[in-house]
Amino acid sequence: xxxxxxxxxxxxxxxxxxxxxxxxxxxxxxxxxxxxxxxxxxxxxxxxxxxxxxxxxxxxxxxxxxxxxxxxxxxxxxxxxxxxxxxxxxxxxxxxxxxxxxxx
Amino acid sequence: xxxxxxxxxxxxxxxxxxxxxxxxxxxxxxxxxxxxxxxxxxxxxxxxxxxxxxxxxxxxxxxxxxxxxxxxxxxxxxxxxxxxxxxxxxxxxxxxxxxxxxxxxxxxxxxxxxxxxxxxxxxxxxxxxxxxxxxxxxxxxxxxxxxxxxxxxxxxxxxxxxxxxxxxxxxxxxxxxxxxxxxxxxxxxxxxxxxxxxxxxxxxxxxxxxxxxxxxxxxxxxxxxxxxxxxxx
Numbered sequence: 001x002x003x004x005x006x007x008x009x010x011x012x013x014x015x016x017x018x019x020x021x022x023x024x025x026x027x028x029x030x031x032x033x034x035x036x037x038x039x040x041x042x043x044x045x046x047x048x049x050x051x052x053x054x055x056x057x058x059x060x061x062x063x064x065x066x067x068x069x070x071x072x073x074x075x076x077x078x079x080x081x082x083x084x085x086x087x088x089x090x091x092x093x094x095x096x097x098x099x100x101x102x103x104x
Numbered sequence: 105x106x107x108x109x110x111x112x113x114x115x116x117x118x119x120x121x122x123x124x125x126x127x128x129x130x131x132x133x134x135x136x137x138x139x140x141x142x143x144x145x146x147x148x149x150x151x152x153x154x155x156x157x158x159x160x161x162x163x164x165x166x167x168x169x170x171x172x173x174x175x176x177x178x179x180x181x182x183x184x185x186x187x188x189x190x191x192x193x194x195x196x197x198x199x200x201x202x203x204x205x206x207x208x209x210x211x212x213x214x215x216x217x218x219x220x221x222x223x224x225x226x227x228x229x230x231x232x233x234x235x236x237x238x239x240x241x242x243x244x245x246x247x248x249x250x251x252x253x254x255x256x257x258x259x260x261x262x263x264x265x266x267x268x269x270x271x272x273x274x275x276x277x278x279x280x281x282x283x284x285x286x287x288x289x290x291x292x293x294x295x296x297x298x299x300x301x302x303x304x305x306x307x308x309x310x311x312x313x314x315x316x317x318x319x320x321x322x323x324x325x326x327x328x329x330x331x332x333x334x335x336x337x
Contacts, residue, residue, distance in 0.1 A: 011303050011306055012303060014299060015299040015300060015302070015303045018296050018299040019296060019299075022292055022296050025167045025292065026165050026166070029165075029166075029167050030165070030169075035170075036169070036170075037165040037169060037170060038170050038171065039163060039171050039172065040170050040171065040257075040285055040286055040289050040290075041105070041106045041107075041108060041206065042108075043285045044107070044108075044111075044260070044285055044286065045108045045111050047264075047278075047281060047282060047285060048264060048268055051268045051270055051271075051278055052268060059108075059110040059111055060110050061109040061110040061208055061210070062109065062110055062114055062117065062208070062210035062211075063109065063208060063209040063210045065109050065201070065202075065205055065208045065209065066203060066205065067205040068203070068204060068205060074205075077203050078161045078163070079161070081157055081158075081160075081161040081196070081199065081200075082157065082161035082162065084154075084157055085154040085155065085156070085158035085161070086154070086158055088150050088151075088153070088154040088157070089150075089154040089158070091150075092147045092150050092151050092154070093151070093311070095147065096147065096311040097311065100311060
């Protein structure tokens with residue numbers, strides 16, 4: 001069992017290389033010029049405004065909505081979302097690994 | 105891929121809500137089926153859902169100089185199909201619409217269609233056409249997940265283009281303009297997402313092959329080959 005778990009790591013290496021390549025590209029881009037790395041959601045909204053000849057501020061929500069009061073609060077909520085997922089993930093994989101141990 | 109609240113005319117909001125509703129209905133039935141009759145699959149459902157939660161919370165910078173979310177819907181599409189996936193992804197979208205002002209309630213139908221339905225649907229097509237071929241499981245998972253991610257953004261571009269055709273060149277030219285914002289940013293993200301989810305699938309396959317065989321995700325033979333053969337990947 002343990003051999004098949006540790007013997008073969010090429011997929012890990014490929015993933016690692018992909019992530020490193022991604023980081024490299026990010027660094028090249030960010031040092032290669034003025035980039036704000038803004039969200040594509042906002043860029044999309046701006047293009048809509050450009051196409052209709054209005055400004056982004058002229059678009060009002062059709063249904064009133066809650067907006068996080070600051071970027072920090074927004075970051076908090078996103079972090080909570082991710083940590084909820086990570087918690088669930090750790091719990092289940094831990095459960096499976098434990099199950100496997102008791103089986104063998 | 106979020107269309108922001110107010111940025112889609114109400115007619116289009118309605119259209120996408122109407123198109124999305126049947127999928128959500130079937131999704132709820134599918135989910136009830138797992139909850140009631142197949143509780144043994146709940147942990148796997150949890151893992152698939154967890155990845156949608158994690159990946160769609162991350163706004164990653166990309167080569168185009170802007171940032172965007174991965175979607176994470178591919179894994180769930182492979183294990184549970186389009187309908188169940190549509191519910192999990194919709195929960196995330198609802199959370200983001202209600203608390204984060206990413207998207208909103210009126211455009212939720214459109215956002216559900218792109219991320220929770222169209223992405224998984226096209227990805228499911230890729231998956232079914234590859235699952236019984238000699239192509240490696242990992243490449244299948246990679247392509248499926250990357251497709252789910254990328255399709256979502258292509259559909260968002262299409263939704264905006266349909267609602268806002270350009271003065272010159274109409275829908276096509278504004279489709280290309282939206283694509284240049286969304287798809288270019290998304291391509292590297294989709295590739296990384298595909299790699300990560302393929303890796304996750306490898307771990308699921310090593311820990312719970314019997315679950316994947318029972319769900320007929322891949323044939324028993326293929327899963328046995330992948331978990332026993334060394335050096336193939």
